[in-house]
Structures are given as C-alpha cells and as structure tokens.
Amino acid sequence: MTPRTRAAAPLLAALAVLAAPPVPAAADAAPWTAAPVTGAKGGGGGGRGPQESRSAFYLEGTPGTVLEDKLSVRNPGDRPHTVELRGTGPWISLAARRVDVPPRTRADVPLTVTVPAGTPPGDHSAAVVVSGGGRWVRVPMTVRVGGPALSALSVEHVRVSGTGRSAVIRYALVNRGNTALAPRLTIRAEGLFGELLSRPASGVPDRLPPGGSVRLEERWPGAPRLDRVAVRVTATAPDGTRAAASGSYAPLPWLGPALAGLGVLAAAVVARRLLRRRRGPA
Structure with a gap:
C-alpha cells in the first residue's frame, strides 16, 4: 500500500459506512x-x-x-x-x-x-x-x-382379533351422561381353566366429555392359542358409576364343538361300561 493509499483509507471507510443500507428495526419482542x-x-x-x-x-x-x-x-x-x-x-x-x-x-x-x-x-x-x-x-x-348431574357410561363392542402374540383386545367407551368423566378401566379374561388376564387398561383419556366416545385397543401378547376365553372390560367413574361388557374369544373356532363332542363321546363310553357291569357276564 502506497503512502497516498494509506492516507485515503479512513475516508474510504467512512464513505462505505454512509453508503451502507440502514439496518431494519427488529420486530416486536412482545407480541399481543x-x-x-x-x-x-x-x-x-x-x-x-x-x-x-x-x-x-x-x-x-x-x-x-x-x-x-x-x-x-x-x-x-x-x-x-x-x-x-x-x-x-x-x-x-x-x-x-x-x-x-x-x-x-x-x-x-x-x-x-x-x-x-x-x-x-x-x-x-x-x-x-x-x-x-x-x-x-x-x-x-x-x-x-345447571340441573341434576347424570353420570352414565357404557362399554361396547368388546372383541379380540389375532392370535398368540398378535392378539389385540378392542372396545368402545361412551359417556352417555351430561357431565365429564375420568373413568378407570380394567380388563379381565378367563379361559376354560381359570383366569388368564387381569390388569388396568392403557390409553384411557383423562377426560371424556358428555356424549363423547372413544375406541380403544389393548395388545395381548400372551393370548392363548388353544382355549375358549371370555374377555370382560369394566369402566368405573370417580363417583362410583360402573359399566361393563364382555366378548368371547376362540382362536380355534372348532375347539369348543370338538371338546363338547369329546365330552359326549366320553359320557357314552362310561354309560356303556356301567350298563355292561349291571348285566354281568353273558
């Protein structure tokens, strides 16, 4: 840089600042x-x-x-x-x-x-x-x-789809009263040889408005593959209002009739043996 250029540098910088476009004002920091x-x-x-x-x-x-x-x-x-x-x-x-x-x-x-x-x-x-x-x-x-408050719940359309680890319990919860409710739900399942499931339901809304309904589902990876099961869903509101509904589950639809047929056959065999004993040897 020559001595003449050094002398002109401050003036050029000042001109650059004056020529620069103005900085726009910042937007309101506090909106309405x-x-x-x-x-x-x-x-x-x-x-x-x-x-x-x-x-x-x-x-x-x-x-x-x-x-x-x-x-x-x-x-x-x-x-x-x-x-x-x-x-x-x-x-x-x-x-x-x-x-x-x-x-x-x-x-x-x-x-x-x-x-x-x-x-x-x-x-x-x-x-x-x-x-x-x-x-x-x-x-x-x-x-x-104003007016008398009415609490009323209903559990509807309980069913189980899928088998084994892919089984899912599905049902609907409806508020049929005129006041908002925060119900608790439990799910129980019983098979031919006793209880298979008993636990609180998941995904239940914290508040169900009057006339509101919601469809819910519960995964059941431990569902039996060979059984005939009754699934019952029970809803309880904080004021004690209760509602329940049940649905049946048979992963193998022919199992029930087959077991019934075997029972009839076994009864027939036992009856025949008793008849023979009463008659004695020929």
Whole structure:
C-alpha cells in the first residue's frame, strides 16, 4: 500500500459506512396476548378477585339464560396490531369480529353466551379464537349448565382379533351422561381353566366429555392359542358409576364343538361300561 493509499483509507471507510443500507428495526419482542378480562364476573358465579387473572372463561347458568363476559387483547409492543376474533360454537356472540389495538394498550371486547332452552345440564366446552400477525391464540371456555348431574357410561363392542402374540383386545367407551368423566378401566379374561388376564387398561383419556366416545385397543401378547376365553372390560367413574361388557374369544373356532363332542363321546363310553357291569357276564 502506497503512502497516498494509506492516507485515503479512513475516508474510504467512512464513505462505505454512509453508503451502507440502514439496518431494519427488529420486530416486536412482545407480541399481543389474549385472555379473559381480569376480575370480570364470568356469568353466574364465575367471578374472580379484582387482581386475579384468568386463562380461561368459566360461566354458569341455566337453559334459556344469557351470560356475559369480556375478552382482553393486550398489545405491549411499539406498533399497532389488528386481530380477528371468532367463537367455536353457536352459543358465543362477540361484540366485534375485528379489533385494532394501538401500541402499549389493550382492547376489551364484550361477549355473550346464550344457553339454548332444553340444553342438558353439565359442562359444555367451547373457545374464543384470536388470530393476527401470523399467530393465533385459543382461549378455552367452559359453560356449566345447571340441573341434576347424570353420570352414565357404557362399554361396547368388546372383541379380540389375532392370535398368540398378535392378539389385540378392542372396545368402545361412551359417556352417555351430561357431565365429564375420568373413568378407570380394567380388563379381565378367563379361559376354560381359570383366569388368564387381569390388569388396568392403557390409553384411557383423562377426560371424556358428555356424549363423547372413544375406541380403544389393548395388545395381548400372551393370548392363548388353544382355549375358549371370555374377555370382560369394566369402566368405573370417580363417583362410583360402573359399566361393563364382555366378548368371547376362540382362536380355534372348532375347539369348543370338538371338546363338547369329546365330552359326549366320553359320557357314552362310561354309560356303556356301567350298563355292561349291571348285566354281568353273558
């Protein structure tokens, strides 16, 4: 580098900095949030303390009533946000479907929940969904409809498919009541010579809503290859409500008739020998 070039280097560097494009401002580090308004009286007993925040709506009422609450959309960032709002069920009505939220402020949107006449008592689930700026938030809602709670379960369609290590027990669990349940299930199997299986079922949901149903299956690698088995599935809710159903399993369908035939044949042989003894020697 020549002495003239060394002298010009600082000036060239300064010009390069001035000519460089400006660095874009970073995106908002704190995006908008959505939640029920703090301390709102969630209709009929769902209220909270004035300083207690809520992560979900909880409302109570009887059929035919209209419940009220509010959704709060907060914008802690430095630029405005526009969000879209919608309810997941026909019961929910929002005062606005689109809301503009200025920087460092919030927008409170009133909403109503109309419980139709004739709605069965129990818990009913819904949600308010808020979306905007490439993200969305689902705010859960539980509406408890007053009236006598009814717990009712049913176990249905118990069957076993496959044989040996590939055997699978399949069945359906249905909540036929009007309140959510968290049942425990046990599976028992008995063959011609006693008990073959007794254990809790796996994969049972933690919460089964009213009217909900689920199909479940249980692998049974120790299933017998030569037997006639009765499989019984029993469901028990925390309040003591029980339901059970059974299904038969015969890996070799001809085994039962064959054993029955052998029994008849053995009985005939024994009867013939007894008859001969009674007659004595010819």
